[in-house]
Amino acid sequence: MSRENIRVAVFGLGFVGLPLALSFAMRGCTVCGVDVNEELVEEINSGVTYHQESYRGLGIREILRRELDAGRFSATGRPGEAMASCDNIIITVGLPVSDGVPYYGHLEDCVRAVAAGLKKGDLVVVRGTMVPGMTRGLVLPLLEESGLKAGEDFYLAYSSERIAEGKAFEEFENMPGLVGGYDEKAALRARELLSVVTRAELALASCFEVVETAKVVENVSRDVNIALVNELAVFCKAVGIDVFEVIALANTHKRVSLLVPGPGVGGYCIPNALHYLTPKAGELGVDLPLMKTARQVNEEMPAHVVSLVMKNLRVPPSVGRVAVLGIAMKDYSSDDRCSPAHRIINLLERAGLEVRAFDPAVPARYHFSADSLEKALEGAHGALILARQEGIDLSDLERIAGMLNGGITPFIIDAKNILRGRKIPPGLVVEGL
Ligand SMILES: NC(=O)c1ccc[n+]([C@@H]2O[C@H](COP(=O)([O-])OP(=O)(O)OC[C@H]3O[C@@H](n4cnc5c(N)ncnc54)[C@H](O)[C@@H]3O)[C@@H](O)[C@H]2O)c1
Numbered sequence: 001m002s003r004e005n006i007r008v009a010v011f012g013l014g015f016v017g018l019p020l021a022l023s024f025a026m027r028g029c030t031v032c033g034v035d036v037n038e039e040l041v042e043e044i045n046s047g048v049t050y051h052q053e054s055y056r057g058l059g060i061r062e063i064l065r066r067e068l069d070a071g072r073f074s075a076t077g078r079p080g081e082a083m084a085s086c087d088n089i090i091i092t093v094g095l096p097v098s099d100g101v102p103y104y105g106h107l108e109d110c111v112r113a114v115a116a117g118l119k120k121g122d123l124v125v126v127r128g129t130m131v132p133g134m135t136r137g138l139v140l141p142l143l144e145e146s147g148l149k150a151g152e153d154f155y156l157a158y159s160s161e162r163i164a165e166g167k168a169f170e171e172f173e174n175m176p177g178l179v180g181g182y183d184e185k186a187a188l189r190a191r192e193l194l195s196v197v198t199r200a201e202l203a204l205a206s207c208f209e210v211v212e213t214a215k216v217v218e219n220v221s222r223d224v225n226i227a228l229v230n231e232l233a234v235f236c237k238a239v240g241i242d243v244f245e246v247i248a249l250a251n252t253h254k255r256v257s258l259l260v261p262g263p264g265v266g267g268y269c270i271p272n273a274l275h276y277l278t279p280k281a282g283e284l285g286v287d288l289p290l291m292k293t294a295r296q297v298n299e300e301m302p303a304h305v306v307s308l309v310m311k312n313l314r315v316p317p318s319v320g321r322v323a324v325l326g327i328a329m330k331d332y333s334s335d336d337r338c339s340p341a342h343r344i345i346n347l348l349e350r351a352g353l354e355v356r357a358f359d360p361a362v363p364a365r366y367h368f369s370a371d372s373l374e375k376a377l378e379g380a381h382g383a384l385i386l387a388r389q390e391g392i393d394l395s396d397l398e399r400i401a402g403m404l405n406g407g408i409t410p411f412i413i414d415a416k417n418i419l420r421g422r423k424i425p426p427g428l429v430v431e432g433l
Helices: 017-026 038-045 060-069 079-085 105-117 134-144 168-174 184-194 208-239 243-250 270-284 289-312 340-350 373-377 397-403
Strands: 007-011 030-034 073-076 088-091 123-126 155-158 177-181 202-204 321-325 354-358 382-385 411-414 429-432
Touching: 007 017, 007 079, 007 105, 017 030, 017 060, 017 073, 017 168, 030 079, 038 073, 060 073, 073 079, 079 105, 088 105, 105 134, 123 134, 123 184, 134 155, 134 208, 155 184, 155 208, 177 184, 177 208, 184 202, 208 243, 208 270, 208 289, 270 289, 289 340, 289 382, 289 411, 289 429, 321 340, 321 373, 340 354, 354 373, 373 397
Parallel strands: 007 030, 007 088, 030 073, 088 123, 123 155, 177 202, 321 354, 321 382, 382 411, 411 429
Antiparallel strands: 155 177
16 A cells, blocks of 8 residues: 555644654655644644654654645644544543542543544554553443444554653654554554554554553653662762762673662653552552652652752752753753652742743743743852753853852752763852762
């Protein structure tokens, strides 16, 4: 079949959906992106996105404009339109978590919209991260409300999304994937569709639940491993030794591979992972003490970072001001969802400090946002480095120290280990994790 006859509807045009939709379009498919956010749809159709993705030297904006111009991709707020013209449907709408509880409403709405336009022979691939059991327990019955039957009239598969933001195009292509089908035919059909984009192996699993659980555990394993080194950082600080030196030397052991500590764990994926397991575990009466403790350790890191600010602040918090450099949930990202920077800023403000935060890659604006590095630093008593970004230039520490409040010893809390090994100008205190 010629690629332009492969018609794909991608539901959800966020950090996963937009680059995924473009990945199919770039390979010649005809792709319709669907999102309930009308403003986002309009923005995308006018060639604008704030994502920090690129593929073979082309930025995502250029890719988006090229695919729009070629007519291979368009976005819409009307699911019926996409369902009428496409027989391959990929759902990237996820489950946001609030106070540890996943919210199913967006996914339910999305699946209902898909069901309303479902046709005989359609393939539906769920790609968002699920509470294990939900493809069978929630998606399948909602789709069957259409009157069509999985396995007879339509194909249903679950294939977990494993990309990291910032590497989406490359990882859609080269990251091995997993596919669980309602039956073998569905799994094979989903694998055939996904292999238009993915060159790496797409392994078939025995059922949806294996893939759903593997996905959540992949993220939980990151959470647990990060918690280990975050706890180690607190210990090393108390002992008075450098945690990064400890890790580098421990990693010379051939079977040890410690990660690096940081100001906390942010983003949509890792902090939410445990909360996708707990509903199912609770239902089954299974406790997950190790995973819960790890989550708690990582949630406490922002308070640890704030304690380092308080230790170095030479004025009462009520008159103190600090600059936060980088609010993204990780380096070089525009995504500040669940970012530890927000928790840190909240704790600092609650302690009475004024915060000015600069992050040129994050489009969201807050009451503490500063428009430039200078505006964040000018007159602050100290600075916190929470994420690396292209526009945060830390090359001239003398200049930075000069911008910080000169009357009292200024400080930098370097939560990203960026200034390690650098010559520190006299009068400036730099403290790592
Ligand atoms: N961001 C990542 O790097 C990443 C990596 C792996 C897996 N995932 C998983 O992929 C899923 C999507 O993540 P994301 O980061 O792209 O989320 P996102 O919030 O950036 O995007 C979701 C999009 O879905 C839209 N939406 C909500 N309800 C809708 C509906 N009824 N119909 C159509 N669109 C609707 C939202 O407006 C939003 O634009 C989540 O399950 C997430 O856990 C994300």
